[in-house]
Amino acid sequence: MTLEPEHADRQRGELADALRRLRRAAGLTGASLASRTGMSQAKVSKIENNRVRPSVVDVERILTALGVPARGEDGSRLLELARVANSDYQGFRTALQRGLGELQRDLAAVESSAATIRFFLPCMITGLLQTPEYARQTLAHPLVNRGAEWQSALARRLERQQVLYRTGKRFVFVLTEAALRWPLCPPAIMALQVDRIASLSELSGVEIAVVPSDSLVPSGPLNGFTLYDDRLVTVEVFTGELALRDPREVSYSREIFDFFHEHALTGESMRSFLEEIARGFRSDAKYDIS
Known part of the structure; x- marks a missing residue:
């Protein structure tokens, strides 16, 4: 099938x-x-x-x-x-045909309708947490023309971040250290990106948790996913995005999320960890000649 x-x-x-x-x-x-x-x-x-x-x-x-x-x-x-x-798949090429701006509009709608959104991010930093510089790089793709539509998609992605400040909503982000350290951008930009995450963790409706690479975790993160309340889980892959609505799929994804959350740093320990990573990027930036 x-x-x-x-x-x-x-x-x-x-x-x-x-x-x-x-x-x-x-x-x-x-x-x-x-x-x-x-x-x-x-x-x-x-x-x-x-x-x-x-x-x-x-x-x-x-x-x-x-x-x-x-x-x-x-x-x-x-x-x-x-x-x-109870499963839907949208390929990346299909999304391009609809337009990247429309994809950002779709994401904004589902984010607006959910009370609690949980993100498991083993490899990359998600759009709601991105700085403009990091967001520009994530939207770079050989199939994407950097014209007016690309600029519109970037603007809409950054506009989506306003949802983090709405009362009555809760966001939980579980990131691995690898996701924070992945060198998507030059070190100076990565340092600002990590600072941005630390700043957002101070918001009342936002929780940031980080799984350090030196922590013993008896299971590997096979893929990232996003949980919208207890009704929908989305999984992004290279070729597109899969949406799962069956209660058992959603429940199992929640168990996986909770497992990695239990092995993560939170609160002041997490913020101290982020400060250490940002300092490392700034140190690398001094010697960056690219």
Whole structure:
């Protein structure tokens, strides 16, 4: 199966049709199925008419109520469709076709709608924490033309940072030392970037945590991700971005996040650590002849 949007949309429709056919084959009304699953009749109707995206758990409950074995051919196929239905993938080239400015607008919308956002950053510093110089470098790409659209995307990324100052919102950033030290920019700029992170950690709604490289952590960070409340996790890869909505995927991502958070420095210990890294970059800047 593929997670490209047009295929995922078709598979969601296939899932809705299959669940409706199974209910009718079992001789049940929508109300009867709703009673057996503990769902509302309205939700069952919306699932069968492809107006609500069912979670994997929802599909499991429906299959159980209909007496369809989850490990049988039909059950396995429908559960796989449900997993796809709760996953979206947007390739980098598709994002470029829409425009980088539109991508920044999309990110701003989902950030605005979430009360708590958790970032796990093992390799890079995310947009909400970036200085303008660091942000310019992250947007540099062979496929991106540095014209008016590029300038617009940069401006919108920096505008997104205003969300950090809104009351009633909470942001938790867990970074590895490697992410802070990755030499994306010259040392003097990296020093300012680390200073920026230390400054933002003083905001009431922002928590910064750093996993030092000399700390014993009995698991490796395979990839970064962002958690929006307990409803969505996004994973960025070189070729695009994957969005996962299934509650189990979100819950497992939260467990991973909490694991690395437990091994991270926070508060004054974290700020002292950042100061040490910034001093190192400034020392390197004295000898930088690039």
